[in-house]
Amino acid sequence: MKALLVDNSGDNPVMVIGEHPDPEPADKELLVKIEATALNRADLLQKTGKYPPPVGESPILGLEMAGVVESVGDGVTKFEKGDPVFGLLGGGGYAEYCTIHEDLAMPMPEAFSFEEAAAIPEVFLTAFQAVIWLAELDEGETILIHAGASGVGTAAIQLAELLRNARIAVTAGSDEKLELCRSLGARLLINYKRQNHSDIIEAELGKNSVNVIIDFVGSPYWHDNLKVMAMDSRLVYLAMLGGATVENMSIVPILRKRLTIKGSTLRNRNTAYKARLTKEFYSNTINLFKNVKLSPVIDSVYDWKDVEKAHSRMENNQNAGKIVLNGM
């Protein structure tokens, strides 16, 4: 089959279409003809060798896909040839075909194109895991979502709004991105380039007013995060794009406000965990997706031949929502 492979012959690694052995479905796996995949920041790291795929996963980039079942391995009971499916991959999305465990595949809602469905798994499952499972956002609580216009951010806003009727604050780096967040359900919009988020939150929502924070930024926001957190509130780290080291870190608010601080990534979880997450996510959201109350935010769609342009767009933080590849 054809697949996007990393070419390291030049100064910088670039993706080129090449030949790769066809994947073969093991027991309980589907072989899927991929119609669309979507970019994740992990792809940029993996391309440069900084984020090797977990053991046993495809060396090909691509953590999600939508496509059509081509054939099924032994013991598959949930799908058959011809079914449109989408789901999370440990790798292998940048290719004509992939395999996926049937418990990680979800039936595609009719309302969606392949491009839309491919934009759902990674960001929505990550957001569902963070907001619902890890942070245990309760009905009507206040949530602060950093990088609100990112893929996971836009999914987190929608899930917080539609599943928990939450009061939603977001940070983003441009008024356009904040407007996107507002259109999805965010009510307090903070431009981190002009504003300090804890000042705005204390002024608008009060001191110690945030029940849940979803953070991708890391050390630059630590002190401001802990300042606005309420009693019994939860802070979930999904990345630390802005830095990892905090000085003058105090345990006092952790103890006094009974805080919970968690870190998590989705990719290195085992299949059983991902299957449980996929199942619970699907049952909680499928009707919202069918009615298009929930929908992926798509920034742009590129033919997979133009993957380098797509990667550049993400590298330069130009996207708001998901960047999709098709044409494989």
Added chain:
Amino acid sequence: MKALLVDNSGDNPVMVIGEHPDPEPADKELLVKIEATALNRADLLQKTGKYPPPVGESPILGLEMAGVVESVGDGVTKFEKGDPVFGLLGGGGYAEYCTIHEDLAMPMPEAFSFEEAAAIPEVFLTAFQAVIWLAELDEGETILIHAGASGVGTAAIQLAELLRNARIAVTAGSDEKLELCRSLGARLLINYKRQNHSDIIEAELGKNSVNVIIDFVGSPYWHDNLKVMAMDSRLVYLAMLGGATVENMSIVPILRKRLTIKGSTLRNRNTAYKARLTKEFYSNTINLFKNVKLSPVIDSVYDWKDVEKAHSRMENNQNAGKIVLNGM
């Protein structure tokens, strides 16, 4: 009634027996003739004015007691006059009488004296909350309990051993204290005055080998704690007796090892929370207490007239286990 009151007339506050209005049981409350109470570190702080009682609680010191029901308020269904009970108090244990919500009172097991029963609530409920509720210790996991010979430490060791069959490591400051921990079920004994706990744990149990840590020490142990924590492990802060400020704190292990870090105290929880905790603790442990498989570690018993000697013993870290007061 008589009660121990704080006398601030000298250079340092001291406790003296004086007169205090009798408490009156509100709806769903018991009036209890106290036979024994026990010391907690919070008492030392409260005596000096540093830890004021929560709003609505008795200004008298004392967070736990055992005694006999003297009368019951309206709506009480679980107890009657003459029942021996023990339980957690928001305050008021250093007195002849106290009131307690019936959902916070537990029937005393026959195997125990009042002195033994009075030594149970605060440390065992705190340990149960930390080990079972907050850290969610699983069957057979490895737990590191700092200050293993403290009241909460000795309770945590027993609960980890008997409820979860855990592999238990402890730190303490003397060989006598470590021997006490060993007798309760601890298997890896670390003298923090001579040894660095992460070195010993890595050598004896391996790198990233600890699933749960219960910490009262705070900043001096932060880096060593995070070093030995396993994937998906949990760190619970119950105090920060050694300091609160951490330099060079890294978010990397929080994210990479998917850590959970929580802070908690029991005293400022509401009655509904304490009632749920009391109920679940009682149903999980009562048979173990009846068979004396679980038992409080009592350091010493003082007549309440000698409360200042008892306080000195705790202030100087001379106790291993609980210090009890009786004779009221």
